[in-house]
Amino acid sequence: MELIEIKNCYKVYNNGVTAIADLNLKIDKGEFVFVIGASGSGKSTLIKMLYREEKPTNGSVFVGGINVAKLRNAKVFKLRRKLGIVFQDFKLLPKLTVFENVAFALESIGIQKKEIRPKVIKALENVGLKDKMRSFPNQLSGGEQQRVCIARAMVNEPKLLICDEPTGNLDPDISKEIVDILDKINKESGTTIIMATHDRDIVNKMKKRVLLLQNGVLVSDDKKGSYKVHEGN
């Protein structure tokens, strides 16, 4: 069954730039998908449409049965509760500890206090940061901060994890570590993962489904793709 179904989707920004043109795409539950492409190819737009930071200009984007194109601003939270988002710049709150940062996500959606603590600890255990839960974000390395971000995205046990260049700010070894965590999450809990990236080493090593975007057009959809294959394009 498809978790994501995109039909005839167009996105034209107000300044006239066409970021996505006639995109048709299906992603099943439990898949691990890389979205690659040069800067300005529309991969960030695609990712942003999945959690409705951007709305498609035309066509439909279904995520878990919700049509993002028709989702009103006041109802966006219903979509976001079904998914977790990992950002390139982490978006952690500097004044809160690691524990509080993860708990913040649950508090914000009104989960009961006594339920919060075990969930947060479990999420931090999964990313191997339980012993750092009293630290503040600025006391952690980049890789550790990204792991906190993953823990926060996963704490509510979403069916879909959206990663917008999660390794963009990290060195290759740490990047590998982050992708291994994502792979583990994908395998253990069956969470669908969509990851936009520039990192050819990771894409080549993982042998997962790869979507290649060029100037807003999906030029290839390869079940066991790699970056090198597309280099000639």
Next chain:
Amino acid sequence: MKAIRILSRGIRDAFKSVIRNFSLSTAAITCSSITLILVAVAMIISYNVNHITNDLEKELTIVVYLKQTCAEEQKEEFKNKLEMMKNNNVEEYKYKSKDEWKLEMKEYSDTFSTALDYLDTNPLLDSVTIYVKDVNLLKETTDEIKQLDYVESADYGEGMAENLVKVFDIIEKVTIIIVLALVLVTAFLIGNTIRLTIFSRRNEIEIMRLVGASNTSIRLPFLFEGLFLGILGSIIPILITVYGYVLLYDHFNGYLFTQIIRLTEPFNFILNVSGILLVIGAIIGMFGSYHAVRKYLKI
């Protein structure tokens, strides 16, 4: 249960924010206090002017003197006409015959009494005092009565009293406009303060939006913050109204300049004004912050 949790979290966060941004909150509270004091003053003036105008309007009457030659049946006719005019502008009338006037004047002074005794006929005139419903139609009603041929004269307090009512009417309208303008200014000030506290928390709001917090639960703390600021801002104006107006009233003994201009009694009146101030403070605080948060809920 969930609603209560979100509500209590909103109140807690609002308190925290008011205390954390102490200087900013103080600025907002001071600003709204000052504007609300002006609102209170304007309200007191407006209410009193209204009160005084009503009092004065009750004093405005038309005095009609009937001609010496007026026959009994014409007097009856006039009374009937006034009865009919009750459908129009006549509220009530009092008839006083020349004999009654004579008796009254005799009691008033001995000189008059002796002078009147020397005359065979009564030189005085029958009179009717007419109270009207609408003071603004005073002139028209008077003119209508003047046209009757058995009427010697019909007069109302042309000039002074009439002009006074007009002036008060203008004062009342102006104060209402001032009150409205001040209310808007206060809403703007509180909104601006909240905007600053929101600006310092915009990352927090962004993350709340991204992890799936509903707009209501994001907005709630700021609404409460606006509410607190508005209520805190109305405390000083309320105290000033209560103590200030009672002092003022006692100082003037309830009259302004002359016995005619009576001030409104302080009790109930100041309680109403205080209540209105509190409600204005609370509403504009919430309205201001509601407006300020909106921009940040579109991520």
